[in-house]
Amino acid sequence: MKKIIILALLYLFSSLTYASFEVQKITDNVYALVGELSQRTKTNLGNNSTHGVIITSEGVVLIDSGASYFDAKEIHKTIQKLTHKPVKIVINTGGQDHRWLGNDYFQKLGARIISSSKAKIDQQIRADEQITRLDLLIKDSLKGTEPVFASETFDEKMNLELGGVNLELYHFGAAHTAGDIVIWMPSTELMFTGDIVFNDRMLGIGPAKDFQSWINVFEKMAIFKPKYIIPGHGSVSNLSLATHNTYNYLVFLKTKISKILDNDGDMLDASKIDQSKFHYLKNHESIAGKNAQRVFEKMEFDY
Numbered sequence: 001m002k003k004i005i006i007l008a009l010l011y012l013f014s015s016l017t018y019a020s021f022e023v024q025k026i027t028d029n030v031y032a033l034v035g036e037l038s039q040r041t042k043t044n045l046g047n048n049s050t051h052g053v054i055i056t057s058e059g060v061v062l063i064d065s066g067a068s069y070f071d072a073k074e075i076h077k078t079i080q081k082l083t084h085k086p087v088k089i090v091i092n093t094g095g096q097d098h099r100w101l102g103n104d105y106f107q108k109l110g111a112r113i114i115s116s117s118k119a120k121i122d123q124q125i126r127a128d129e130q131i132t133r134l135d136l137l138i139k140d141s142l143k144g145t146e147p148v149f150a151s152e153t154f155d156e157k158m159n160l161e162l163g164g165v166n167l168e169l170y171h172f173g174a175a176h177t178a179g180d181i182v183i184w185m186p187s188t189e190l191m192f193t194g195d196i197v198f199n200d201r202m203l204g205i206g207p208a209k210d211f212q213s214w215i216n217v218f219e220k221m222a223i224f225k226p227k228y229i230i231p232g233h234g235s236v237s238n239l240s241l242a243t244h245n246t247y248n249y250l251v252f253l254k255t256k257i258s259k260i261l262d263n264d265g266d267m268l269d270a271s272k273i274d275q276s277k278f279h280y281l282k283n284h285e286s287i288a289g290k291n292a293q294r295v296f297e298k299m300e301f302d303y
């Protein structure tokens with residue numbers, strides 16, 4: 001009997017998983033929930049990304065719903081420490097797992113779910129693949145996760161208002177994923193960028209594999225001259241730091257690979273590019289080489 005109780009207790013403690021967020025307050029009623037910078041794990045519930053929270057008089061707008069049902073629940077618990085107002089709107093900034101796999105949780109609470117039409121298609125195409133990968137990485141923490149897609153979509157621009165707060169949603173083209181968007185909050189000069197901006201960690205040329213479009217999208221976003229950037233990964237920053245961490249790195253890869261192609265170089269030369277000036281970004285050991293390869297493949301194809 002004693003043995004059974006001990007085993008039951010061990011099981012209970014091993015199932016107590018949670019995701020932790022660093023909550024960064026940006027302006028009155030706007031927060032960033034900054035998740036881990038490392039890979040998705042059972043303990044972070046698949047969450048290694050940054051989310052946005054806007055508290056209005058009529059309820060909360062959440063930017064990105066998390067990578068799993070349990071992750072969404074942890075995001076909700078974190079929001080409840082900031083306000084008791086309900087989550088009314090969830091915006092998915094793209095097609096990557098942590099942007100949308102928590103939709104089901106928030107939809108059941110009555111939230112409207114919004115994404116670009118391209119992001120919705122991307123999510124529909126890659127849902128099975130994303131769930132299979134998460135199943136390997138986060139195991140039990142994926143329990144209860146059901147793919148639910150946005151009920152409201154837009155092609156290029158959407159205006160949104162909740163509790164007197166106006167938001168402008170823009171899809172400028174593919175970046176990290178095919179349907180990435182930015183959310184502009186004019187009253188605070190604040191931009192939520194999803195995976196269009198990576199801070200603190202090295203970006204991965206994502207599923208869209210279109211670094212040139214990503215460069216163009218970043219330029220269109222930068223025209224707004226945001227005072228604050230809430231990125232898809234890492235801490236809140238200004239535009240200049242976001243430019244250095246994301247835009248300059250993309251342009252650096254493009255310039256280096258272009259020189260290699262001009263000299264009839266090959267993939268091996270691409271993998272030898274000295275990327276040390278970006279080694280201050282976390283995860284560079286596992287990502288830098290792959291990025292160079294992906295840019296090389298794309299540029300060689302277009303050459």
Ligand SMILES: [Zn+2]
Pocket residue numbers: 049096098195232233
């Ligand atoms: Zn991401």
